[in-house]
Amino acid sequence: MDIRTGNGFDVHAFGPGDHVWLCGVRVPHHRGLIGHSDADVGMHALTDAIYGALAEGDIGVHFPPSDPQWKGAASRIFLEHAMGRIAARGFTLANCDVTLICERPKIGPVAPAMREALAEIMGLGADRISVKATTSEKLGFTGREEGIAAIATVTLLQA
Ligand SMILES: Nc1ccn([C@@H]2O[C@H](COP(=O)(O)O)[C@@H](O)[C@H]2O)c(=O)n1
Numbered sequence: 001m002d003i004r005t006g007n008g009f010d011v012h013a014f015g016p017g018d019h020v021w022l023c024g025v026r027v028p029h030h031r032g033l034i035g036h037s038d039a040d041v042g043m044h045a046l047t048d049a050i051y052g053a054l055a056e057g058d059i060g061v062h063f064p065p066s067d068p069q070w071k072g073a074a075s076r077i078f079l080e081h082a083m084g085r086i087a088a089r090g091f092t093l094a095n096c097d098v099t100l101i102c103e104r105p106k107i108g109p110v111a112p113a114m115r116e117a118l119a120e121i122m123g124l125g126a127d128r129i130s131v132k133a134t135t136s137e138k139l140g141f142t143g144r145e146e147g148i149a150a151i152a153t154v155t156l157l158q159a
């Protein structure tokens with residue numbers, strides 16, 4: 001059996017707005033996240049983790065920020081593409097784990113909805129999908145609430 005792991009990391013800066021998209025959920029917030037797409041930093045890290053496990057580059061290779069067709073795009077498009085690559089290569093996704101790093105918004109109350117949203121997009125049981133959060137104890141750019149960072153890990157299996 002071939003077992004592969006992949007990791008992903010992403011950051012988006014806060015800007016004007018009244019909500020952020022995180023792991024497929026629209027979360028009300030006093031700021032938005034700036035990006036070429038909808039700036040769903042959690043979904044971008046997860047998508048990159050899948051590409052990493054497959055050694056197929058990163059999200060910017062598949063969806064160049066210079067390409068206007070991805071302006072404002074829903075990030076599920078990127079995750080669905082990565083899931084398609086898993087299937088095309090004969091793998092299945094065993095589990096994934098996403099950590100969001102921010103002081104606010106608080107993730108705990110919306111983490112179950114995020115797991116369900118990712119489960120629907122990924123065609124996977126929510127029991128195989130983890131979404132959790134930490135602050136950075138007010139240190140650094142996340143601590144100053146200048147943006148949100150995300151880290152993701154995936155495990156792929158090939159029979
Ligand atoms: N944006 C966040 C950050 C943290 N949490 C939850 O609070 C717990 C304590 O955070 P520390 O950074 O002080 O360890 C953390 O374990 C999360 O459960 C959150 O919900 N949203």
Ligand SMILES: C[C@@]1(CO)OP(=O)(O)OP(=O)(O)OC[C@H]1O
Pocket residue numbers: 010011034035036037038039040044059060061063064065066067070071
């Ligand atoms: C997702 C893409 C799509 O153009 O743009 P952004 O929304 O800026 O997100 P980023 O995490 O910087 O990844 C690069 C791009 O692939």
